[in-house]
Amino acid sequence: MTAPAIELTGISKAFGPVQANRNIHIKVMPGTIHGIIGENGAGKSTLMSILYGFYQADSGNISVNGVSTDIREPQHAIGAGIGMVFQHFKLVQNFTVLENIILGAEDGAMLRPSKANARKELRRLADEYELNVDPDALIEDIGVGTQQRVEILKALYRQADILILDEPTGVLTPAEADHLFRILEGLRRQGKTIILITHKLREIMEITDAVSVMRGGEMVATLPTAGTSPERLAELMVGRKVLLRIDKKQAEPGDAVLEVESLSVTDADGVRRLSDVSFSVRSGEILGIAGVAGNGQSELLQVLGGITAATGNVRINGIGISLSGRRADGQSRRARGIAHVPEDRQHLGLIMDFLAWENMVFGYHHDPAYRRGRLLMDNAAIRRDAQTKMREFDVRPPIPGLPAKSFSGGNQQKLVLAREMTRGPDLLLVGQPTRGVDIGAIEFIHQHIVDLRDDGAAILLVSVELDEIMSLSDRIAVMFDGRVMGERLPGETHERELGLLMAGIDAGAA
Amino acid sequence: MDFMTVLQILDSALRLATPLLFACLAGLFSERAGIFDIGLEGKILVSAFMAASVSALMMAYVDAPMPLCVPFTGACVEIAGGVPIAPIVFGVLAGMGASMVLALLHGVASITFRGNQLISGVAINFLASGITVIIGENWFSLGGRTPQLEGSARFQEITLPFAERVGNVPLFGPIYHELLSGHTLLVYIGLLAVFLTWWVLFRTRFGLRLRAVGENPESVDTAGVSVIRLRYTAVLICGLLCGLSGTYLATGLAAGFVKEMSAGRGFIALAALIFAKWRPGYALMACLLFGLLEAIGNRFQNIEIFGIQIPVQFMQALPYILTVVILAGFVGKAIPPRAGGEPYVKER
Numbered sequence: 001m002t003a004p005a006i007e008l009t010g011i012s013k014a015f016g017p018v019q020a021n022r023n024i025h026i027k028v029m030p031g032t033i034h035g036i037i038g039e040n041g042a043g044k045s046t047l048m049s050i051l052y053g054f055y056q057a058d059s060g061n062i063s064v065n066g067v068s069t070d071i072r073e074p075q076h077a078i079g080a081g082i083g084m085v086f087q088h089f090k091l092v093q094n095f096t097v098l099e100n101i102i103l104g105a106e107d108g109a110m111l112r113p114s115k116a117n118a119r120k121e122l123r124r125l126a127d128e129y130e131l132n133v134d135p136d137a138l139i140e141d142i143g144v145g146t147q148q149r150v151e152i153l154k155a156l157y158r159q160a161d162i163l164i165l166d167e168p169t170g171v172l173t174p175a176e177a178d179h180l181f182r183i184l185e186g187l188r189r190q191g192k193t194i195i196l197i198t199h200k201l202r203e204i205m206e207i208t209d210a211v212s213v214m215r216g217g218e219m220v221a222t223l224p225t226a227g228t229s230p231e232r233l234a235e236l237m238v239g240r241k242v243l244l245r246i247d248k249k250q251a252e253p254g255d256a257v258l259e260v261e262s263l264s265v266t267d268a269d270g271v272r273r274l275s276d277v278s279f280s281v282r283s284g285e286i287l288g289i290a291g292v293a294g295n296g297q298s299e300l301l302q303v304l305g306g307i308t309a310a311t312g313n314v315r316i317n318g319i320g321i322s323l324s325g326r327r328a329d330g331q332s333r334r335a336r337g338i339a340h341v342p343e344d345r346q347h348l349g350l351i352m353d354f355l356a357w358e359n360m361v362f363g364y365h366h367d368p369a370y371r372r373g374r375l376l377m378d379n380a381a382i383r384r385d386a387q388t389k390m391r392e393f394d395v396r397p398p399i400p401g402l403p404a405k406s407f408s409g410g411n412q413q414k415l416v417l418a419r420e421m422t423r424g425p426d427l428l429l430v431g432q433p434t435r436g437v438d439i440g441a442i443e444f445i446h447q448h449i450v451d452l453r454d455d456g457a458a459i460l461l462v463s464v465e466l467d468e469i470m471s472l473s474d475r476i477a478v479m480f481d482g483r484v485m486g487e488r489l490p491g492e493t494h495e496r497e498l499g500l501l502m503a504g505i506d507a508g509a510a
Numbered sequence: 511m512d513f514m515t516v517l518q519i520l521d522s523a524l525r526l527a528t529p530l531l532f533a534c535l536a537g538l539f540s541e542r543a544g545i546f547d548i549g550l551e552g553k554i555l556v557s558a559f560m561a562a563s564v565s566a567l568m569m570a571y572v573d574a575p576m577p578l579c580v581p582f583t584g585a586c587v588e589i590a591g592g593v594p595i596a597p598i599v600f601g602v603l604a605g606m607g608a609s610m611v612l613a614l615l616h617g618v619a620s621i622t623f624r625g626n627q628l629i630s631g632v633a634i635n636f637l638a639s640g641i642t643v644i645i646g647e648n649w650f651s652l653g654g655r656t657p658q659l660e661g662s663a664r665f666q667e668i669t670l671p672f673a674e675r676v677g678n679v680p681l682f683g684p685i686y687h688e689l690l691s692g693h694t695l696l697v698y699i700g701l702l703a704v705f706l707t708w709w710v711l712f713r714t715r716f717g718l719r720l721r722a723v724g725e726n727p728e729s730v731d732t733a734g735v736s737v738i739r740l741r742y743t744a745v746l747i748c749g750l751l752c753g754l755s756g757t758y759l760a761t762g763l764a765a766g767f768v769k770e771m772s773a774g775r776g777f778i779a780l781a782a783l784i785f786a787k788w789r790p791g792y793a794l795m796a797c798l799l800f801g802l803l804e805a806i807g808n809r810f811q812n813i814e815i816f817g818i819q820i821p822v823q824f825m826q827a828l829p830y831i832l833t834v835v836i837l838a839g840f841v842g843k844a845i846p847p848r849a850g851g852e853p854y855v856k857e858r
Contacts, residue, residue, distance in 0.1 A: 052732075054856060073734060074731065074732055074733070074734040077734075078733075078734050084732065086732065090726065090728045090729040090732045090733075091726065092721070092722045092725045092726045092729050093725065093726070093848065094725060095718075095721075095722065095725070099718060102718075103718060103719065103722050103729060103730065103733050103735075104719070104730065104733025104734050104735045105733065106715040106718070108715065109716070110713065110714060110715070111712075111713055111714060111715060111718060112713070114715070154733075
């Protein structure tokens with residue numbers, strides 16, 4: 001019997017009082033794709049950082065190909081044939097692909113021979129693994145899918161036999177993700193071992209040979225993928241039964257709440273971010289905006305939320321709103337019944353150093369209920385209100401006096417949602433509601449969005465998670481390059497068609 | 511204005527640009543590695559002081575015997591017949607050494623202890639400004655000055671080969687004779703340093719890693735290269751070059767140290783660095799421009815334009831005015847190294 005490519009025995013790691021990894025055992029067999037799944041904070045990333053030499057375990061042993069190996073620095077991991085593709089790429093933006101690949105693995109003190117060798121080696125790797133990248137392109141000029149290929153090439157150039165990928169599909173279109181999986185399958189055929197860290201059950205089922213589940217810093221189970229199901233994995237991850245499907249009645253749409261006509265935005269560099277976008281959202285209806293990040297969805301939310309100026313017509317309940325000038329701000333939007341859960345909650349939704357209750361009042365300072373006299377704010381009332389809403393939205397811990405940054409991603413999101421959803425808005429703008437949020441909290445957030453819809457609100461949902469769009473929306477609009485490519489009904493379309501629209505290809509029109 | 515006057519102004523511009531050039535290249539190494547350094551000024555001042563002081567002290571032993579004692583033992587030997595090495599050699603070493611000590615201090619504060627780089631730089635400037643005067647007064651009792659440097663205690667002007675002979679050739683002759691020839695060694699080293707900097711940055715492995723660490727230190731760290739070592743190396747190179755800048759100021763351009771003699775050159779060099787978009791070739795151009803403005807200010811103390819008398823203060827303020835203009839961003843967008851100013855902390 002062959003030795004496992006990686007064998008971790010009894011790995012433990014604590015950061016202060018937090019036990020990030022507790023007595024972890026795992027065996028990864030060579031030539032397989034091994035998935036590691038778990039919620040945020042389950043300890044997946046810590047474990048991989050230990051394997052890559054970023055941290056040292058407090059106790060435990062690492063064996064690579066049956067040999068006990070001491071990994072104290074990334075260099076040792078690289079030497080042992082381990083390569084890592086991080087979720088956030090570690091690339092130098094204004095370097096060429098070639099320069100990024102040789103960085104740290106140069107052949108000598110001079111660059112010229114290193115580059116020549118690397119160029120040859122790249123051509124070989126490109127032929128072998130379907131990894132075509134222009135070696136002279138600058139990183140800042142190529143797309144994220146290509147950048148990821150550069151990261152993989154970096155690892156292969158360092159002769160990695162074991163490749164760790166951390167949440168690799170988070171930034172990819174469905175087509176790019178398929179391409180990545182083809183590459184990974186190619187690597188497996190060549191005998192490489194791949195560890196895939198993800199929170200997407202579908203990816204685990206689609207490509208892995210075995211899967212390990214982590215929860216609360218512990219390794220809960222390792223199973224052959226063929227012998228398990230998404231439901232079973234979700235249950236193992238969360239520790240209880242989870243609804244993967246949202247419980248949702250048929251929508252009963254009323255009158256149009258939001259009407260958008262030929263909305264256009266040109267940014268400071270003269271690039272057109274939105275061109276001639278038109279759509280409407282009715283009360284009691286969720287319109288999902290699908291698309292790869294960066295195709296105008298962010299600008300759309302910002303225009304409607306009063307952050308960015310635009311041209312065109314937007315009506316709320318039949319009455320127009322200002323798209324530029326003094327009245328085009330968040331304050332005026334809120335006065336018109338628009339609530340906004342921004343995509344980037346840590347920058348636009350919260351002030352991380354401020355306390356939870358202070359964050360709970362942003363945008364609503366002028367509410368008479370929060371005022372004492374003309375000048376003072378009634379902090380006690382705000383705190384009480386915050387406390388109630390945090391209970392209602394199951395924010396953990398429900399302590400209004402903690403700074404926003406000390407909550408987990410999912411609980412931060414719940415703080416924003418609690419602030420925006422509890423005032424009976426006519427229109428809710430919500431961007432990436434579950435980005436960086438655990439499965440358990442996702443279920444909760446989705447349910448609240450659906451409940452708000454059933455109460456008669458119009459909801460504009462922007463998400464890059466196609467699964468989320470498909471399961472929540474009553475109608476789906478796909479954006480590409482600042483335009484609406486088309487609208488579909490979730491019951492009458494499938495991921496393939498939406499994926500094509502997201503890439504700017506309208507199969508129906510062709 | 512005749513041809514000779516133009517040449518003389520350009521000649522003066524080259525001299526005045528040299529201390530800026532060293533400081534600018536010093537800043538370039540540091541900032542390219544992601545360490546902002548507004549302490550260039552302090553390092554120039556300290557190295558100018560140490561270079562002038564040590565040169566002045568060693569002047570006494572050119573012909574006279576010098577006692578050399580081993581500390582704590584009392585054992586002494588005497589170098590009879592004076593020290594056979596020119597005082598300026600000791601001056602240069604002292605200047606570079608002093609500057610590198612301050613650079614190391616900045617490194618410890620901003621790399622090891624992850625302090626605020628601006629505050630550390632400001633502290634170094636204050637430290638330099640005070641310490642040079644106090645020690646200078648203690649050593650020489652000349653109100654913070656050092657004694658006048660003479661002969662081999664200064665850098666000598668070098669006449670390039672054939673300068674005299676080709677002096678009469680039209681056009682080329684005067685340019686070679688007046689402009690290019692007759693500078694001190696450091697001026698030529700400065701010009702060479704521009705090329706050398708470019709070569710190191712863009713042709714060597716060290717340069718690639720240095721640029722990477724200023725753009726995205728994580729990329730270097732994950733590639734298994736030490737961010738800390740790279741940054742310390744860069745900071746020390748910065749110290750060495752600043753040392754040359756100060757040394758030139760006190761022993762090449764002037765003949766001794768005067769209180770606050772750096773006169774904001776460290777900040778002008780920073781402005782030139784931004785103007786040059788952190789590139790060595792442009793840095794040369796930017797420093798020459800500043801040098802030219804200073805030379806013009808020195809040469810034309812009183813000029814009239816359209817019957818209006820331009821005050822001498824305005825002419826001398828020209829380089830500083832340009833500094834403000836550049837820093838205010840009137841010369842187009844300059845993108846600094848992305849990781850500049852940020853201490854590197856390993857991410858979880």
